[in-house]
Amino acid sequence: MKKYNIEKTEEEWKENLTPEQYRILRGKGTEAPHTGEYNLHFEDGEYQCAACGEQLFESNAKFESGCGWPSFDNAIDGKVEYVQDRTFGMIRTEILCSNCGSHLGHVFDDGPTETGQRFCVNSASINFNQ
Numbered sequence: 001m002k003k004y005n006i007e008k009t010e011e012e013w014k015e016n017l018t019p020e021q022y023r024i025l026r027g028k029g030t031e032a033p034h035t036g037e038y039n040l041h042f043e044d045g046e047y048q049c050a051a052c053g054e055q056l057f058e059s060n061a062k063f064e065s066g067c068g069w070p071s072f073d074n075a076i077d078g079k080v081e082y083v084q085d086r087t088f089g090m091i092r093t094e095i096l097c098s099n100c101g102s103h104l105g106h107v108f109d110d111g112p113t114e115t116g117q118r119f120c121v122n123s124a125s126i127n128f129n130q
Contacts, residue, residue: 006052006100017051024124025051025102028094033068036123041070045130047121054079054099056126057119065111065118070126072119073111080119082107095119 008016013026023029038047047057047070056079057072065071078098085094085106095104104125111118 002101004099004101008100013051018124021050021124024122025104028103029122030105031069031122031124036069038070038121038123038126038128039068040064041128043128043130045128047072047126047128049097049100049102049104050125050127051102052097052100053127054097056080056097056104057121061119063111063113065120067118067120069105070121070123071111072121073113073115073117075119080104080107095121 014022017025024031042062044059046055048055055076057075061072061074063071063073081096081098083094083096085092092106095107096102097104102125105121108118108120109116
């Protein structure tokens, strides 16, 4: 099992996260589309991992994808880990915080910008800082 800079017991994660954050970040859950706080949020600043505070995405990488979740066309170099996900009969690329291993969402190769990527992120897995 990979070691991360931030490691906690499951009980410590439960104490530090809301039940919804724990379900998504540690249990690899997904919030319902069009319900997340940051889906239609477009202020200048940075998006950080809700579990450990690591900066993951810049606001200038965010775009409206229409998918119902916050979407970014790029992550900050080295801040996101990519893992093949074969759940639900699909092959996808899961994205994790490289600092603590928490689940953020998935990345797809259907983005509309020059990167061609769409990082589809759960609002519960990130915090915004101006």
